Amino acid sequence: MHRTARVGLRVTRGQRRRLVGLLTSGGDVWACVLEINAWRRARQDRPLASYQELCQQLAISGPGCFGELDSEGARSVLRRYSDAWFATVKRRRDGDERARFPRRRRALMPIRWYYGTFTLEGRMLRIPVARRRPPLWVRLDRDPPYPPEHVRSVTLLYDAGRLWVDVTAEVPVTVYLAGQEPDPARMAGVDLGIIHPYAVAGPDSEGLLVSGRAIRAEHRMHLADGKARRRAAARRAPRPGQKGSRRWRHYRRRQRLAEARHHRRVRQAQHEAAKTVIAWAVERRVGTLAVGDPRGVLNLDAGRRHNQRTRDWRIGHLITVLKDKADLAGISLTLVDERGTSSTCPACHARIPKPPGRVLACPACQLTGHRDLLAAANIAARHGGGTTPTIIPAGVTHRRAGAHLPGVAPSRRDPRRRAHHRGARRSPGRHWPARTSPASG
Numbered sequence: 001m002h003r004t005a006r007v008g009l010r011v012t013r014g015q016r017r018r019l020v021g022l023l024t025s026g027g028d029v030w031a032c033v034l035e036i037n038a039w040r041r042a043r044q045d046r047p048l049a050s051y052q053e054l055c056q057q058l059a060i061s062g063p064g065c066f067g068e069l070d071s072e073g074a075r076s077v078l079r080r081y082s083d084a085w086f087a088t089v090k091r092r093r094d095g096d097e098r099a100r101f102p103r104r105r106r107a108l109m110p111i112r113w114y115y116g117t118f119t120l121e122g123r124m125l126r127i128p129v130a131r132r133r134p135p136l137w138v139r140l141d142r143d144p145p146y147p148p149e150h151v152r153s154v155t156l157l158y159d160a161g162r163l164w165v166d167v168t169a170e171v172p173v174t175v176y177l178a179g180q181e182p183d184p185a186r187m188a189g190v191d192l193g194i195i196h197p198y199a200v201a202g203p204d205s206e207g208l209l210v211s212g213r214a215i216r217a218e219h220r221m222h223l224a225d226g227k228a229r230r231r232a233a234a235r236r237a238p239r240p241g242q243k244g245s246r247r248w249r250h251y252r253r254r255q256r257l258a259e260a261r262h263h264r265r266v267r268q269a270q271h272e273a274a275k276t277v278i279a280w281a282v283e284r285r286v287g288t289l290a291v292g293d294p295r296g297v298l299n300l301d302a303g304r305r306h307n308q309r310t311r312d313w314r315i316g317h318l319i320t321v322l323k324d325k326a327d328l329a330g331i332s333l334t335l336v337d338e339r340g341t342s343s344t345c346p347a348c349h350a351r352i353p354k355p356p357g358r359v360l361a362c363p364a365c366q367l368t369g370h371r372d373l374l375a376a377a378n379i380a381a382r383h384g385g386g387t388t389p390t391i392i393p394a395g396v397t398h399r400r401a402g403a404h405l406p407g408v409a410p411s412r413r414d415p416r417r418r419a420h421h422r423g424a425r426r427s428p429g430r431h432w433p434a435r436t437s438p439a440s441g
C-alpha cells in the first residue's frame, strides 16, 4: 500500500533557481511531446503515446536538450503524458465524449524520481541532475513520516508559490494482536453529510457523529473573503490584451496563496475526520464499513447557493480518504446506494418526511433519533447489516472536525472576520492606531 506526504523545502536562492529550472525543463519535455504529436496529426500519422515510443524519442534527442534534467526525471514526464493519454482513450471508449487528450502546455511540470535514483538521509535529499552537473542537495522542512527504507519515490513540484516534495512510501497494513483485529461480520453504516461529514452507526447501538461546522464556517469565510478581495482589486484588473500592473500581479499572488491555504485547511480537516472514524471503528472491532454514496444526485442543478454547498462538500475526497485509511487499517469499505435512507424509519420502514432539524421522529412507531445516525443505520441494514440498531443517545460519540481552523477557539480569532463592533451604531471603530484622546460622539 502506498502513501504520500507533502513536505516543504528549505532552499537557498541558488538551489531554488536550480529546482525551478528542473521543473521548467519538465514543462519543456511536456511541450515537446505536445508539439511532436501536433506535427504527426497534421501529417495524419499515428500519434506517439506509449511510454516506450516516447522514451525512444527522448533517447534520439540526446543529452543536453533539457537543461539539468536527467533522463529519469524526463521519463517521469513522459510517463505522465502516456498515462493521461490512455486514461482519455479508456474514458472515450466508455462513452465519455467530453474526455480530452493532453493539449495544454505547462510552465512547470512536476518531476518524479523512483527509488535508487535519489538519496534521502534524514532531512537531506539529493535530487538527481544530469551528468557532469554539481550535485543538488536540498533540505526538507520536516522529517518525512515514513522510515527511509520504505520510501519508493519523490516528486518535486511547485504549488502556491512554494517548492514541495511529495514523498511516497510503501506502508504495511496494520497488524493487530490476536483477538483485537477488525471482525468482518461487525458492520457499521456511514452517512456522509455537510453538517456531519461522517455519521456512523455501528454495532451494539453505538454511534459516532463528526461535526463539520468548522469546515462549513471556513468555506463561508473564504467565500466572503474572496469576494471582498475581488471587489477591492476589480479596478486594477487589466483590460483584455493589456499588461497587468505590478500591483495587480501582487494581488493575484495574494489571492493564490489564500486559495491554497483554504484548500490545505479543508483537506487537513477532512483527513482528521476520516482518521477519527477509523480509530472509532478499530476500537469497536468493526471490520466492514458500508458508505452511502450520494454522488448520483449531485449533478442536478439545485440553484447557485446549493450548488456551491455541494461543491464545497468535496464528497469524493471524503470517500477517498476514508477508503485509504480503512485499507490501511484492514477494514473493508463498500459503497451503497443511499437513496431514501434519510427518509425511512429503520425500525418499521415507514417513509418519514425530512425534518427541518437534526431530530427525526417516526409518526408510525414513535422512534426518535438523530437524523444522520438513523440514515447510517439504514445504510448498514441495506448492506446486510442485519438487525437495525436502535440508537440511544448515551451510545453516541461526538467529535469535531477541523479543530485547528481559525475562529474555532476564541483565542484564535479568524483574521478574515470583521471586528464585531465596526459599523455598529456609535461604535468607535477600530482601535488601531491607538487614539491619543477618547473620540467624541
Ligand SMILES: [Zn+2]
Pocket: 345, 346, 347, 348, 349, 350, 362, 363, 364, 365, 366, 367
Ligand atoms: Zn417507525
